[in-house]
Amino acid sequence: MGCICKTQANQQTIKTKLVIVGLEQSGKTAIFEYIKRGNFFETQPTEGYNVDFNNKDYLIFDLAGRTPNLWQHYYQNADGIIFVIDSSKKENLQQVKEQLMKLNQDIELLNIGVLIMFTKSDLQLIDCEAFLEECEVLKNTEQEKVWQSCSSKTGEGINEGIQKLMLLIKKWNIRRQKI
Numbered sequence: 001m002g003c004i005c006k007t008q009a010n011q012q013t014i015k016t017k018l019v020i021v022g023l024e025q026s027g028k029t030a031i032f033e034y035i036k037r038g039n040f041f042e043t044q045p046t047e048g049y050n051v052d053f054n055n056k057d058y059l060i061f062d063l064a065g066r067t068p069n070l071w072q073h074y075y076q077n078a079d080g081i082i083f084v085i086d087s088s089k090k091e092n093l094q095q096v097k098e099q100l101m102k103l104n105q106d107i108e109l110l111n112i113g114v115l116i117m118f119t120k121s122d123l124q125l126i127d128c129e130a131f132l133e134e135c136e137v138l139k140n141t142e143q144e145k146v147w148q149s150c151s152s153k154t155g156e157g158i159n160e161g162i163q164k165l166m167l168l169i170k171k172w173n174i175r176r177q178k179i
Contacts, residue, residue: 016169017059019074022084023092023099024065027119030152031084032062035162038155068099072106079169080113082161087149088123097135104137113168116147117161124149144168 020028035058061074075081083103085096100116107114116137118128128149137145146164150157 015057016079016166017077018061018080018082018165019071019078020060020062020082020084021068021071021099021103022065022117023068023086023095026065026084026086026089026092027117027152028062028065028082028084031082031117031119031150031158032060034152034155034158035060068102071103075107075110075112078110078112079172080115080165081107082115082117082165084117084119085128086120087118087126087128088120090125093126093131100135100137111172113165113172114145115161115165115168116145117158118147118149119152121149121151121157122153144171 020032022028061078063071063074081103083100086092103114116132118124118126128147132147146161146168148157148161148164150161152158
């Protein structure tokens with residue numbers, strides 16, 4: 001999978017390629033639609049993936065949660081990954097932990113910014129910071145990650161999370177230029 005650098009219709013350069021991943025029904029498509037539209041949009045489960053070419057700043061791949069074995073194929077040319085966790089589902093935490101550890105392995109040698117986005121902050125049943133510490137996701141790695149709690153219904157936290165990710169990507173781009 002290659003990064004599409006220009007759209008055919010308007011020949012505008014895509015600045016940043018983002019990949020949104022996470023377990024089924026974690027809120028990936030709701031975040032994708034919020035980034036596109038700026039407001040909440042009722043979504044259906046993703047079959048395959050959604051792609052947004054119209055946004056001038058991002059090329060966004062929203063990947064289906066039931067196909068985690070395919071996610072790694074989209075990481076290669078990505079600038080950033082948004083890993084979405086439903087903070088209202090404690091019962092999924094072990095599976096989330098396994099996918100986060102796999103993500104760490106898949107991107108170990110890639111200079112990719114990672115945003116861990118905890119959705120449904122209004123229904124939050126888990127302590128996000130404690131969960132990340134338990135998973136040791138934020139330490140013992142060269143790969144920097146940031147996290148943010150959010151609600152795709154109200155938009156709270158989404159823009160802040162994207163801004164954190166963009167700062168991380170900018171840092172990685174500066175490092176790439178020095179190599």
